Amino acid sequence: MQIDIKETNGVAVCNIKNDVDINSSPDVKKYFEQLTREKKEKILISFGAVNYVDSSGLATLVEVLKMMRSYGGKLKLSGLSDKVRGLFEITKLDKLFDIYLTEADALNSF
Amino acid sequence: MKERTQVEIENNSHLLKEVSKELINSLKEQGVSEEVIFDVHVGFEEALRNAMIHGNKSRPDKKVRIEIEITVEEVIIVVEDEGEGFDPSGLPDPTVGENLLKESGRGVYLIKHLMDYVKYENGGRKVTMKKRI
Secondary structure (H helix, E strand, O other): OEEEEEEEEEEEEEEEEEOOOOOHHHHHHHHHHHHHOOOOEEEEEEEEOOEOOOOOHHHHHHHHHHHHOOOOOEEEOOOOOOHHHHHHOOOOOOOOOEEEEOHHHHHHHH | OOEEEEEEEOOOHHHHHHHHHHHHHHHHHHOOOOOHHHHHHHHHHHHHHHHHHHHHHOOOOEEEEEEEEEOOOEEEEEEEEOOOOOOHHHHHOOOHHHHHHOOOOHHHHHHHHOOOEEEEEHHHHHEEEEEEO
């Protein structure tokens, strides 16, 4: 699993570099558990390099959202491919998450 | 053109990925669109994951049987586990109310929406899926 992180205007921008699936989800979860332990207030997950997400990946993202909500943190997503975004739409998770087309759009919305 | 594969694998997520990769490569070789391949990819892996984790309860002594047939018109996939079975009609809708925030329950729902045909048999242990290519 590879996630690159940078701070931009007080937002932790996390760029996931691999698929979020049955094999990588446990590590992705651990990574964001650490960030939420630090109570990061603003997190943007960038999906520009993610080609594939499965139900375990979706479940992991729901867990991250719940962890952040527990302390009032804000989570946003950006850069989803049409097909990955389609999975969010089918499962209605697009209603739960703040999803933006580009990283810049997401950053401006915080 | 017709390609048929039958294989039996152990409960192992890395084997799941290997079998899935072979299917994707076969579909790519047949010139199937990226959009359709994505749907089959998700549908197949969700079915395998359900069979291994929910069906076989990740037990090392249980196996998953897979049949894949690729014709000119469609890909037909059968996944069968050795578990106790389940009633797919009894699953809660993961898109409604508080279920949206639950961590499980999206796999079967995704299969239903991404594949053109889905049928459960043998008490839920066997699923047959079809997708036009």
